[in-house]
Amino acid sequence: MATLPAxxxxxxxxxxVLGGLYLVALKKHAERDEIRAAAVELTPGCxxxxxxxxxxxxxDYRSPYVLRTMGAAKGIRGYSADxxxxxxxxxxxxxxxxxxxxxxxxxxxxxxGRFMRGKYASCDHCHQGVGDKQDAAGNRLVxxxxxxxxxxMADMYDRFTGLLLPYELRQMQCYINSSNxxxxxxxxxxxxxxxxxSRFLSAxxxxxxxxHYAEQGVDEIPASATLRRGDDYVRGAHLYRQxxxxxxxxxxxxxxxxxxxxxxxxxxxxxxxxxxxMNFHRVNTVMPGFICRNMPLGEEGSLDNQSCRDIGYYISTxxxxxxxxxxxxxxxxxxxMMTVMPPLTQxxxxxxxxxxxxxxxxxxxxx
Amino acid sequence: MDRAKxxxxxxxxxxxxxxxxxxxxxxxPLGAVILVVGFVxxxxxxxxxxxxxxxxxxxxxxxxxxDAYGLxxxxxxxxxxxxxxxxxxxxxFTHRSGWRFTRKTAxxxxxxxxxxxxxxxxxxxxxxxxxxxxxxxxxxxxxxxxMRCYAEHMDGFVPTLYDPAVRDLRILARSVAHHLQLGEGxxxxxx
Numbered sequence: 001m002a003t004l005p006a007x008x009x010x011x012x013x014x015x016x017v018l019g020g021l022y023l024v025a026l027k028k029h030a031e032r033d034e035i036r037a038a039a040v041e042l043t044p045g046c047x048x049x050x051x052x053x054x055x056x057x058x059x060d061y062r063s064p065y066v067l068r069t070m071g072a073a074k075g076i077r078g079y080s081a082d083x084x085x086x087x088x089x090x091x092x093x094x095x096x097x098x099x100x101x102x103x104x105x106x107x108x109x110x111x112x113g114r115f116m117r118g119k120y121a122s123c124d125h126c127h128q129g130v131g132d133k134q135d136a137a138g139n140r141l142v143x144x145x146x147x148x149x150x151x152x153m154a155d156m157y158d159r160f161t162g163l164l165l166p167y168e169l170r171q172m173q174c175y176i177n178s179s180n181x182x183x184x185x186x187x188x189x190x191x192x193x194x195x196x197x198s199r200f201l202s203a204x205x206x207x208x209x210x211x212h213y214a215e216q217g218v219d220e221i222p223a224s225a226t227l228r229r230g231d232d233y234v235r236g237a238h239l240y241r242q243x244x245x246x247x248x249x250x251x252x253x254x255x256x257x258x259x260x261x262x263x264x265x266x267x268x269x270x271x272x273x274x275x276x277x278m279n280f281h282r283v284n285t286v287m288p289g290f291i292c293r294n295m296p297l298g299e300e301g302s303l304d305n306q307s308c309r310d311i312g313y314y315i316s317t318x319x320x321x322x323x324x325x326x327x328x329x330x331x332x333x334x335x336x337m338m339t340v341m342p343p344l345t346q347x348x349x350x351x352x353x354x355x356x357x358x359x360x361x362x363x364x365x366x367x
Numbered sequence: 368m369d370r371a372k373x374x375x376x377x378x379x380x381x382x383x384x385x386x387x388x389x390x391x392x393x394x395x396p397l398g399a400v401i402l403v404v405g406f407v408x409x410x411x412x413x414x415x416x417x418x419x420x421x422x423x424x425x426x427x428x429x430x431x432x433x434d435a436y437g438l439x440x441x442x443x444x445x446x447x448x449x450x451x452x453x454x455x456x457x458x459x460f461t462h463r464s465g466w467r468f469t470r471k472t473a474x475x476x477x478x479x480x481x482x483x484x485x486x487x488x489x490x491x492x493x494x495x496x497x498x499x500x501x502x503x504x505x506x507x508x509x510x511x512x513x514m515r516c517y518a519e520h521m522d523g524f525v526p527t528l529y530d531p532a533v534r535d536l537r538i539l540a541r542s543v544a545h546h547l548q549l550g551e552g553x554x555x556x557x558x
Contacts (some may be wrong), residue, residue, distance in 0.1 A: 013505060036505075057524060061552060074405055074555060074556075076550070076551065076552030076554065077495055077552040077553075077554055078552075079498070080498065080501075081499075082499040082505075083498055083499050083506065083508055132373045141450060152550075155447075155534075155538050155541055157446045164446060164538065165451055165535070166534070166537075186528050186529070187508075187528060188408070191551040192497070195497060196497055196506075199497060199551050200551070202550065203550065203551035203552050206550055207550060207551075208491075208492060208545070208548050208549065208550050209541060209544040209545050209548075209549055209550065210541060210542070210544065210545025211545070211548075241542070302421070323557065
């Protein structure tokens, strides 16, 4: 039986450990408060976006976009300095999720790297135009994954998950599937700031709660929207080399220049997982829809529906990480494929490479 | 406990028609298992209670509310409407539907969200949420406001962020905001 001093010592150790943890938690909270109060350095994309929407602290907010498009803008509740900073941080997270443009990535992006594997993923890759893609005339583009339109339709039934999906949970899915990572807490600043930014966008664009807008999500392309020739690997591979490989690389590993990711990975350990909606083998309408509306950059709309489906099919055959639903065996298999297939494919393609379209030399720097 | 032993020293039945004494210790656990299984079978088969039902109990005034705010056509599925209906029950009959999170009873004057708020209040609060709260000195989400109501005004306990007691009130607010065609930051009576 333990003696009294031994008992006291044990009690002291427990109290010290718990007290230490409490102090660490207090320190972390204080750090977060400090970051919330600090001025935000905007990325160039966010600077342009938020300036165009005249975001600044004030009692009222009138959207220049609404004024321009509707002729008059109704005043709505303005934003405090704290709200403005949250919106700015949210915009930065969407534009540059992993902080490649930040001086202190961990601090300025709420340590987002904790929730992602690899350094390629960024919200802006799928939610282009900093989550608000418009053409030169300022028209919002159909099927451009607009964040504001998603916000006003959040909490609706989601046919992929069977849930009434709150906006924060949807963001968590992005971190898990699209970024091959881990989900942040629903109350984490990382999610809340993106929500604040999305909500601001919906104010700037004057979107109404519960109304469906054309820029929400992806304009999906089912097989019925084609001539029903069937989705073809060979056609897809050929089109990929012609239209996609110059940016995403011959094997879909993305492009990195001077340590900065320029184009995202479509395959390999840095890409989205088997569970992602972008994976053609999981949902065969989303990736083709995204390609047709948003790809290739600068030539959007140049591909027909069948070509988009062929490319989507081909991309889905490239090795990528398993999702969290597939289990360790599939994960191990996918990892093996991601290691073995690229050199084998490279070798096989080198044997008959003469007939293949040449890649732009400047963008062949694959990771 | 004395046990009857045979000549070879093994347990024997205590008498004609009696169990061997080595089974006696199993009677209580077996009885408990039979009791639990019997209850489960009764609950599922014999009680008449719908199993794993997703229907929400229809509270007085729901049909009128549903018509008034056009809930039938919103959300494009009954799942959303059921959540809004649960939100309605929570809003008007908090002491019954959200009893886990409130100490209020039918006898208290202020025993539901509706005692202080209207559905329109909820809708306007929703589109003006996630803003800086000067009293608290931080940004406050709609869900946190609901949690604070449970803890303070309802003298109760805080549900988690994911609890239907919070989610369905948000969905109710969202559906009313949709009916009123509110956008982010909308003010009552316009600008």
